[in-house]
Amino acid sequence: MVFPFGQLKTMSPSLDLEKTLATLRPILWQALEQLRQFYRQVKHLTVQDKGGDPVTLADQTIDAFLRHALQAHFPASQFGYLTEETYTPGQPLPQPYQWIIDPLDGTSDFLQQTGEYAIHVALVHDHRPCLAAVVWPEQEVIYTAIAGAGTYRETRWDSTQLRVQPPNEGRPLRVVMSRSHGGEHLQAFLSTLGVIQQIPMGSMGCKTASICQGDADLYVNLTGGSAPKDWDLAAPDLIMQEAGGAFTYANGELPRYNCADVQHWLPLVVGHPALSRWVGDRLQAFLAENQSYSGK
Template identity: 50%
Template sequence: MLVNSPLPHLTLADILERTIELSQAAAVILKSYYRGSSEDLQVLDKAEGPVTVADKAVDRHILAGIQAMCGDSCGYLTEETYQTGDLELSQEWVWIIDPLDGTRDFIDKTGEYAIHIALTYQHRPVLAVVAIPESDLLYAAIEGGGTWQITTDGVRKAVRVKQGKQITDLVVVASRNHRSEQLVQLLAKLPCQQQRKVGSIGCKIASIVEHHADLYVSLSGKSAPKDWDLAAPELILTEAGGKFTHQDGSLPKYNQGDVSQWGCLIASTGEWHQQILDACE
């Protein structure tokens, strides 16, 4: 269901265009840090993973741009500004931002890092951008409007997931750095055993949209993916024809106080989604 915009003078399409511009500028900032020295990153190891000056610089850039556009009409939830114990934001419209998804891959120079920006309405994403700087690609979507791939020189094309495979031939995209024994055991239960290792969740979902993989499974343990890890990639995938749900088939909800998305989540091309859910019980 399409919804109105949080701003009377801008449509969601207008807001998306401005968000794309912000994301493209943010990608340039990240690439400049990526090509610098490791010492320049000033890596700080935190309980939930490392953070760098690049995370913070891009967070400031994106947040300043979106707040200048939306002001107090929206709430803002970002990885770099969230404090443990924060309550659910009261606004119906909330921006959920990850300025650098895949910080470990950024530090390790795998190239598999991304920028996630999502606008949610009543706890569900309605607008999203996932930028992958090292691929010079950006993915953008509005609820009901499909998913578009955009190159740095402005070429746009609609993208859709690829279906038509047998379930045993599906390729699972798996994490490089977050592979608990529980997840390894769960993946071993699946009817498909081909795996492709990719870093950022944004990059994982892009690999499904670009037909390099068909399935992604997340399983929480001591920690779990956060709202900013999933909100933008979810809409990019579903508007491209895929599915993204909890193991019980329910849709993720965002900005509910606890930003951790506990349990098992499955993202797929949609064709064998129920069978994968059943296999993950």
């Protein structure tokens, strides 16, 4: 199978990102199959509480599988491993590259069997992703991106490049919404955007993929008692950016990864760049007028 990647913008002369993705791809398909097997037996999984978030044997098994499979090709001397299931607070990983992994993004949706759960894998260099994959098991699709080379929607048979399109002025603004997060401040802000259609959706990776392939227009995140982490954002970030979209804080800044704090407290806006700038400006003004709301 040939995947038509464009001209690469090499992040480091020592690492061939296209070859790296070729190594990663079969590992992701194996992880997809394993996670789907757990999904078919979800009613029998024991659910543990991890800081207010559910965690299951599926999270732990896929995490271990991805780490061990990647470490066989990418040694820990050069590649750090920051994963949701093994993270402990501390200093940034010192290796030149860091794999940032969420083995099961959208565990609540996984347990509710909405089908909107994903695997996130990103390779980070100098605090920004240079390679990323979002796996949507129930769609049997993998979204991949290399910095400077575009975003692709890959099935077992073909690959299609994705480009984020501006909203259609003749229809409501389609906003993907979390089923388990949000709140009154977000609803109050969205009401200022005019006519919108709210689309409930699980994983951050699924939300981003939906925007990239034209099924939605916008995602806005306002943190409350918790904030998204590096493993929630790093892979969807590059997927959106390389599809020509924007994945930024409301002030237009890009998120940075593998820093001292893996939490991202600033409001996040995701969508077409023109829409993102407009929404980001309105969101900053809204928050300034409603100072009773604090992101942390």
